[in-house]
Amino acid sequence: MFNDKESFKQHFKEQLVSRLGKAVEEATPGDVYKVLGSMVREHAGRPWATTNRMYRETGQKQVYYFSLEFLIGRLLGNNLLNLDLLDMVRTGLAELGWDWEAVEEQETDAGLGNGGLGRLAACFLDSMASLRYAGHGCGIRYKYGLFEQKIIDGHQVELPDNWLQRGNVWEERRADKAVEVHFWGRVEIAEEAGRLVFRTVDQERIRAVPYDVPVIGYSEGSVNTLRLWSAESVTDMSRIGPGGQHGYHQYLDYNRSVESISEFLYPDDSAYEGKLLRLKQQYFLCSAGIQSILRTFAKLGRPYRELPDYVAVHINDTHPTLVIPELMRLLIDELGFGWEEAWDITSRTVSYTNHTLLSEALEQWPVGMVRELLPRVYMIIEEINKRFCAMLLDRYPGDPERIARLAIIEGEQIRMAHLAIAGSYSVNGVAALHTELLKSQVMAPFYQLYPERFNNKTNGITHRRWLLYCNPALSGLIVEAIGTDWMLSPRQLRLLEPLQHDASFQEKLQEIKRHNKLRLADYILDKQGIAVDPDSIFDVQVKRLHGYKRQLLNIMRVMHLYNMIKDDPTAEVVPRTVIFGAKAAPGYYLAKNIIKLIHNVVEAVNSDPDVSKKLRIVFLENYSVSLAERIIPAADLSEQISTAGKEASGTGNMKFMLNGALTIGTLDGANVEMHELLGDDNMFLFGLRAEQVLSYYRDGGYAAREIYERMPDISRVVDQLVQPGPFCAQEQEFIAIYQSLLDHNDEFFVLGDFHSYLAAQAAVDHAYVDLSAWMARAVKNIAHAGHFSSDATIHRYASEIWGISPI
Structure with missing residues (x-):
């Protein structure tokens, strides 16, 4: 349907009729966007499937880039550019009487990010696909973005950013890939066949459903996947929470609580409830993502000890740091590994990018909150800290101040940057000056401990969106x-x-x-x-x-x-x-x-x-x-x-x-x-x-x-x-x-x-x-x-x- 301009125009008119029951002269700009987006998405389906099959058949090592933000912007024009169809489609639409800019304006910016952190993640996905690297994004499908800003009498007023109101033509709901994420409950410990077994009971069950968005590489690049997780209620009303709560009103309360997990980007954390919701979001992303990765890896038929040879999990700032204890939990509790082997696998799989020099932006979570919401995960963090501090005691005997500065848990707070560094094999800054300040100031004790882990990777931008697409006249020159x-x-x-x-x-x-x-x-x-x-x-x-x-x-x-x-x-x-x-x-x-x-x-x-x-x-x-x-x-x-x-x-x-x-x-x-x-x-x-x-x-x-x-x-x-x-x-x-x-x-x-x-x-x-x-x-x-x-x-x-x- 995109072989040439005339084929496109003919197919586009047919699609308007078959999908919407409208002739060209009756269509609105919104109709044109919806049909065109569907056509592009359909066109990308075959190379998307081919890419996934190739990764599976070759056993290619794959990167999973975990980020709470993916500021991807609009996709119609960028996807057409990367498919080398933009000029043809623009010209074809113009001949049918449609202004490209008016059509493009029908697409809402995806409410999946806020600032540089999310835009960097989007640029990285574009580059991985364009350069034919096996690299995917893992995030949350927020119902509402940060907020829509209105200025009234000079004051900022925040309105809901309901970016999904008109649907999202680019996503594919994968209900068959859903996993369960659990909160609350209590841990029961038993001895079986000479080893301790940990089971968490009376948990609240959440269904994590992935929505996949194709990431289309430029000029015959790969088509990778941005997987966005949405929180949904389980349908088994008899077991929805601690003590097996059930009943209509309990279910409504539970359902509202579940929906809130993937409802807003960065809920207000000035009060306890908002902070708890942020912690829920982070664990929801980490647990769903790691479960999905392990399920994909299992299809290779390789032993799990080889996971680091086939999987790289990268965490974009500290928000997804819970991938470390969650991977440990799954390896130990679900797959039967001992601590040492599980830690070896985890610490050779996870890498971490630090994005801030501001002390207030280095995340910390109250011990009590984590212990209550994620009891088994907290036990694992506590054990990581215990073993880490024991190693430090051997390394720095008689230096309790240094150990306190390095500890993962200190003063009833879990320091997520410390956990990220301790549990990963690589820690990078995002500019030369930033990395030097990390090494000499912000994370100096860790640099002295693990100098080989620290490296710099100066940020970058995709020149395809930020020049080829947004400035076509300069690109032509x-x-x-x-x-x-x-x-x-x-x-x-x-x-x-x-x-x-x-x-x-x-x-x-x-x-x-x-x-x-x-x-x-x-x-x-x-x-x-x-x-x-x-x-x-x-x-x-x-x-x-x-x-x-x-x-x-x-x-x-x-x-x-x-x-x-x-x-x-x-x-x-x-x-x-x-x-x-x-x-x-x-x-x-x-x-x-x-x-x-x-x-x-x-x-x-x-x-x-x-x-x-x-x-x-x-x-x-x-x-x-x-x-x-x-x-x-x-x-x-x-x-x-x-x-x-x-x-x-x-x-x-x-x-x-x-x-x-x-x-x-x-x-x-x-x-x-x-x-x-x-x-x-x-x-x-x-x-x-x-x-x-x-x-x-x-x-x-x-x-x-x-x-x-x-x-x-x-x-x-x-x-x-x-x-x-x-x-x-x-x-x-x-x-x-x-x-x-x-x-x-x-x-x-x-x-x-x-x-x-x-x-x-x-x-x-x-x-x-x-x-x-x-x-x-x-x-x-x-x-x-x-x-x-x-x-x-x-x-x-x-x-x-x-x-x-x-x-």
């Missing part, structure tokens, strides 16, 4: 210049470097950038009612809103610029359009207060005739993958301004670089490696270095109030947070932000980096005036962006961690 090899070998983009000063190439690149800016400007006008100048610098900061990412520094810079223009309306200012997009966690008051501040500044700047001719501010609500695909190709300047030493890596920085935006940023995360490739001339660097930040945290000496009192321009902006004026409608409106800067000594060094940031922004203005020099820098960025392809990252994971080869 690159093909015209250097051919198509870069699509499968992205380091070939380096061949663009000699064109850095080529006037013709620069001119074409500039035209493409302006076209993308016009497209975004139309979107902003349509959605926000704000007219922006496409010839201004599109200055963009889009990412999760958090203190360390310093959206506050950016908006305070805008407030300062407003003050400067008001003081001298005739001053020469290079026009700017400053664009924000960010969601704040529902319970994160300070972040939500910063969103309100941004909107107050938007109102002040855009309504002032003196200022708005030179400066416009936009906040695009409900930031998502599909919105990023529209914003990133249009950006001139990428704001990567996190406090040095706080951002593990970042991947937004790579996406902007790939699309020819220049970076203003700190030497943090992967910015460090970008700087090594590009040099000082092709980035705008500012701010404290990581070692200076660490010194301030360790030794003190930073005094935000002293900076405030010494610098009149800074004190003016800070005072505007709490004094009625252009940005503050009522006194003390932003007292929480004010206090975070002065009373709490500015944890993220916003004031300390303020003047350095202003100097870097002045350098941006100076550089942008010379468009030829600016475009030369843009070409240099694109040419080096292949270094950050997730293809390269996955090759390194495959050879250096998982021990797998392309099929």
Whole structure:
């Protein structure tokens, strides 16, 4: 049906009739999307089956990538691209009277992730399939995503993200692959044939049903699987919980409890019930996933001691760490292994990626909660800790402080990062600086204990979605210049470097950038009612809103610029359009207060005739993958301004670089490696270095109030947070932000980096005036962006961690 354009058009019209009973002229854009999606899904079915059969018949070692998030975005266009059908389908639909963009807008972004963690997982799945590695995703099929963000009177309001409301054409429910997951109960211990046997009784039973989504590789790649687990009630009403509860009302309570497990991404954990639900989610994913893996492995007919030779389980941050005790439980209780052999199998199967340097983000679970909800799993964690501490005692006799720092259970808390390191064979950071800080600071005692386990794998992005798909005009220009090899070998983009000063190439690149800016400007006008100048610098900061990412520094810079223009309306200012997009966690008051501040500044700047001719501010609500695909190709300047030493890596920085935006940023995360490739001339660097930040945290000496009192321009902006004026409608409106800067000594060094940031922004203005020099820098960025392809990252994971080869 996709052999050629005419076959596609004919088959598409037939499918509209047979599936929906509609002729082409009666169909809506939603009808077109539904039918087209079904056709693509059907077309992918044969290579999907072929891939699975090939893995089974060859006994290929397979990777299972466990993550609580997979931020996959929309799949229609990306799947058509990878199947090499996108251009044909676009043209065919146009000839049938349908606008591709209108059809594409019918697909809802999958509500399966939140930020960089989930987007990285999605890029990795794309690369594994495209490079023909046997690698699958394992996650949860959330009924609702994080939330849909609405801005009402400048405040973030969270609405349910009911992304499945219109169904999901890409998924296949596999009821025959369902497994049971158990909670609560009590452990009975008996001796049988000279060994202890553990049985957990009176448990609550949950049915885990997988929904499989094909992961279609690019250009004849593999079709791997993203398996998403959904929690369902068991139908045997006589045995649904402790004590064999039964009855109609008990069943309704049980059913509601079950549904909640796969209902929301990241339930609010500020109260005990929310924290318990998060723990349930994590174990649900780990237990269902590991049971499924063992069932697949059993079909090979190999002894279970060979599991590490055929299976690699990778945990994306600490959320899936319970795979370690769960695999131990299944090996010991279900398959009859002794402790030592089970531990050997487990610790040679599991590998772990750490994603954070923030101590508050290193997960811990209360002992009492885990012991009650997962009694047998807790016993195993306790035994792991006991044996681990006994080993430490032999290694470090007379050093109880070191043992306490390393212990998995300490102070009635289970430290999941410690369990992940102790139970895995590889621990990797996600940028060179991040990994060094893990080894020297955050996880230094573990690095001293297991130096061979630690390694770096700098994050990457799939250039297929983030250039080929979302910026087709730029992709076409690159093909015209250097051919198509870069699509499968992205380091070939380096061949663009000699064109850095080529006037013709620069001119074409500039035209493409302006076209993308016009497209975004139309979107902003349509959605926000704000007219922006496409010839201004599109200055963009889009990412999760958090203190360390310093959206506050950016908006305070805008407030300062407003003050400067008001003081001298005739001053020469290079026009700017400053664009924000960010969601704040529902319970994160300070972040939500910063969103309100941004909107107050938007109102002040855009309504002032003196200022708005030179400066416009936009906040695009409900930031998502599909919105990023529209914003990133249009950006001139990428704001990567996190406090040095706080951002593990970042991947937004790579996406902007790939699309020819220049970076203003700190030497943090992967910015460090970008700087090594590009040099000082092709980035705008500012701010404290990581070692200076660490010194301030360790030794003190930073005094935000002293900076405030010494610098009149800074004190003016800070005072505007709490004094009625252009940005503050009522006194003390932003007292929480004010206090975070002065009373709490500015944890993220916003004031300390303020003047350095202003100097870097002045350098941006100076550089942008010379468009030829600016475009030369843009070409240099694109040419080096292949270094950050997730293809390269996955090759390194495959050879250096998982021990797998392309099929």
